[in-house]
Amino acid sequence: MRFNFNSSEPIYLQVAQQIREAIFTKTYLEGEQIPSTTEISRDFHINPATVLKGMNLLVADGLIEKKRGIGMFVAEGAQRRIVEKRREFFYQDEVVKLISEAKKLQISQKELVELIKRGF
Amino acid sequence: MDGIIVKEIKKSFNKATILKNIDLQIKPGKIYGLLGRNGAGKSTLLSIITNRIFSDEGTVMLDGNTVFENDEALGQLYLMSERNLYSNSSKLRQLFNTTELLYGNFDYNYAQKLANMFELDLNQKFGKLSTGYRTIFKLIVSLCVPAKYVFLDEPVLGLDANHRELFYRELVDNYVKTGKTFVISTHLIEEVANSLEHVFVIRDGQIIVDGDVDDVLEKAYLIAGPVKEVEQYTAGLNVIGQETLGNIQGSYVFGELDSERILPDTVTVEKMDLQKLFINLTNARGEKK
Amino acid sequence: MTVKEKNVVFFLSKRVFRQLLYVLMWLLLGGIVFPMVLSFITGTNYNLVEAIRNITLGPMLYIIIGCLALLSYSDFKILIQNGISRRTYWKAKVIAFLGISGLSQVIGILYVFLIRQTLSGTGWEKYSLFMQIYGGFFKNTTVAYLMSFLFAILSSFVFSLFCILIGSIFSLFTKKQRRLIFLALITLFVVGIMTTADGYNRYGFTVSSKVINVLNFLAGYDKSTAGKGLNPTMPFIDLIIFGIFSGICSLKVMKHFKIRNE
Structure with a gap:
């Protein structure tokens, strides 16, 4: 796992985002253990309370599960759920924007499909 | 369990007022940052908390008992200060033994491990060490001493980048393992910022910020855009600093934004990090008003 | 005494012992080895027995320990770094020095008896100030000896306490200030x-009779017993009062110790 911290977002959100990304890219497979709060704190000098806050976001989303006394594990279906969510975002953020921009440029639906085919 | 409660501490040296009226609480089991520029009064405050010097007024209590001349309370506090109180003629191992004798339960194994990591030869005399290695030695003691509250005053003084990295790792690791409370006093914030849970910012002998890092940063904004729009949007808010480049202005705001106001398309709102916030809170411009 | 106080006593005693051994080593070198080498070089006779016989161990230790009791600030620094209060430091220091000075006088007395007497057989009374002044009071020599030892031990206690007081007063000042005070005192002394x-x-010199009366009282001089030696109870009482005074004052002074910027 690698952290590239930027300064404008709260650290706990960045922790959550980095782990989510790692599950998405299958760096951590479903059912596998992820690094402990302590390990992450230690390696990146982040206060354990902050790391825990980030992890708790993922627990609330059902992406990771706590196994008492052992640690945190990637939940069943976590990767698939991330993909679904990102597809949703992809439509909301990218496609809708793309279409509105295309409309501004007077690109027809057919032309847009052609353009996408060309770029694919 | 109230931890340490510092109440209405005042301190002057000769005629200069160093601490005006300090109130703060240090709860067990957290990593605190005491941030302030050089001469803001950090070291004086820590020296008063650990009974090394006396305040003119005010009290320091640990779990309800005064710390003043109280062996039992003092035995739970350890201050690693910039000033060296260890005698130059003592060997480092002897100093470990002294710490063990007077604090009890010194973690020799861990100390040896740390000494190896930092490449510190424990058979040397304290007086023979360079500034950096004196710091390293004192850090090792700080991490191995069984005191519940460890105060680190400028803990990375003279350390190179590798050693600083090593120290931050061990600090967090030690914190997780022992649950000790650390209070880190520094003016070099960037490296330590993410390790902190709670910060005090001290300026001119007064605490101007006291809160959890997340809560504090929640209220720290950078508003950027054309000068006129930014001025309009931030009018009346607590602007603690500004940067201008041509027609573009960035204003640092600490405090709530006015949700009634409409944010112009040309203006962006970003969050500040601790370093930026600190610089803007404690710079010379902030002192005017 | 708490465990912590005991540990501080142990810590300070160890430090004083080390310093003491160090000083003694140098004295041995300067007082015996050096003259021996010198006489070897110059070809004169050197009498080791004579040299050993002439060592006045008790008074020597008395002075050295007093000097060591003067040092305060360096101990204070390391103790405050290790979470020890000023009061505990004072208590431990007093206990440590009472122990060490008492022990040193016992050793001094044993030394007088064992070495000097086996080597020469001469009496030691003429070296004892107490025996010189108050010895005549006692009819029984054993009692006189015993009192003399007690006096030696007690006076070493009080001397240590006094030195602790002086040392602690000096510790309130920075090095520079100490040097100035030292100079001022020497000047005052010489000019005085x-x-x-x-x-x-x-103009000749007369001391007011009141002063003489006070001094006589403190020394235990009584006209009725004049000639038989002075009353030995008085110096004991003087010492005890002075010792308690020094002890209390040194506590008061040490309570003001703080870490200085130097």
Whole structure:
């Protein structure tokens, strides 16, 4: 796992985002253990309370599960759920924007499909 | 369990007022940052908390008992200060033994491990060490001493980048393992910022910020855009600093934004990090008003 | 005594012992080895027995320990770094020095008896100030000896306490201030002696009878027993009062110790 911290977002959100990304890219497979709060704190000098806050976001989303006394594990279906969510975002953020921009440029639906085919 | 409660501490040296009226609480089991520029009064405050010097007024209590001349309370506090109180003629191992004798339960194994990591030869005399290695030695003691509250005053003084990295790792690791409370006093914030849970910012002998890092940063904004729009949007808010480049202005705001106001398309709102916030809170411009 | 106080006593005693051994080593070198080598070089006779016989161990330790009791700030620094209060430091220091000075006098007395007497057989009374002044009071020599030992031990206690007080007062000042005070005191001392001597030469010198009475009282001089030696109870009482005074004052002074910027 690698952290590239930027300064404008709260650290706990960045922790959550980095782990989510790692599950998405299958760096951590479903059912596998992820690094402990302590390990992450230690390696990146982040206060354990902050790391825990980030992890708790993922627990609330059902992406990771706590196994008492052992640690945190990637939940069943976590990767698939991330993909679904990102597809949703992809439509909301990218496609809708793309279409509105295309409309501004007077690109027809057919032309847009052609353009996408060309770029694919 | 109230931890340490510092109440209405005042301190002057000769005629200069160093601490005006300090109130703060240090709860067990957290990593605190005491941030302030050089001469803001950090070291004086820590020296008063650990009974090394006396305040003119005010009290320091640990779990309800005064710390003043109280062996039992003092035995739970350890201050690693910039000033060296260890005698130059003592060997480092002897100093470990002294710490063990007077604090009890010194973690020799861990100390040896740390000494190896930092490449510190424990058979040397304290007086023979360079500034950096004196710091390293004192850090090792700080991490191995069984005191519940460890105060680190400028803990990375003279350390190179590798050693600083090593120290931050061990600090967090030690914190997780022992649950000790650390209070880190520094003016070099960037490296330590993410390790902190709670910060005090001290300026001119007064605490101007006291809160959890997340809560504090929640209220720290950078508003950027054309000068006129930014001025309009931030009018009346607590602007603690500004940067201008041509027609573009960035204003640092600490405090709530006015949700009634409409944010112009040309203006962006970003969050500040601790370093930026600190610089803007404690710079010379902030002192005017 | 708490465990912590005991540990501080142990810590300080160890430090003083180390310093003491160090000083003694140098004294041995300067007092015996050096003259021996010198006599070897110059070809004169060197009498080791004579040299050992002439060592006045008790008074020597008395002075050295007093000097060591003067040092305060360096101990204070390391103790405050290790979470020890000023009061505990004072208590431990007093206990440590009472122990060490008492022990040193016992050793001094044993030394007098064992070595000097086996080597020469001469009495030791003439070396004891107490025996010189108060010895005549006692009819029984054993009692006189015993009292003399007690006096030696007690006076070493009090001397240590006094030195602790002086040392602690000096520790309140920075190095620079200490140097200035030291210079001022020496100047005062020299000038004082000179003016006193000058006054004595010119006008003669009379001490008020009140002062003499007080001094007599403190020394245990009584006209009725004049000639038989002075009353030995008085110096004991003087010492005890002075010792308690020094002890209390040194506590008061040490309570003001703080870490200085130097």
